[in-house]
Amino acid sequence: MTDRFRYLSRWCALVLVLLGAGAAVARSTTVVPPAFEELVLESDYVVHGRVTAVESFWQERGGSRVIVTQVRVEVLEVIAGEPPSPLVLTMLGGTVGEQSMVLEGAPQFEVGDEDILFVQGNGRQVSPLTRIMHGRYRVAKDVASGREFVARDNGEPLTDTTEVAQPLHTEEGAAATATGEVPLAVRVERALSPAEFVQRIRAVKPAAN
Structure with a gap:
């Protein structure tokens, strides 16, 4: 990691948390939320994609044995930059058998x-996502209307790109502190659609020709 990421990672002593018969290794991480323009410009590329496979395994890194997870992504749309093909994201952490290694706050992916x-520094950092949890935006669907909308990693609807710079609370219901007392249904209705979010990203950094 370099200074330009402008987030602080505190590599604390490994903390063992018992999970049944196994153990989880947790690494504590503090991340400074970026402004929307910073998020876009710091990224090597931005894609709209669907997860097709998730695989975790042990790997030797710097003399230590760690769990690494690879996430294969089907690219539905290249939004900015020029991603590799195929796109496989490599990140620290995951579960192998009864042992888990968790980078606190890092997004968890499922097929x-x-x-x-x-995406920034894929394969060269603990997380391939720009500013870790701030680099993932979910494409969700409103059950009532069927409308697709963009949500942050914690599921909070994104109603404006200025909200990118707000702290991302991981505890259920805590995100209300960033959006006031506006009901969830209203926030979903006001949330940016994927097309609107893509348009705003491309206004900052277009896709490669």
């Missing part, structure tokens, strides 16, 4: 997830 992903 079928549809996201807009801001």
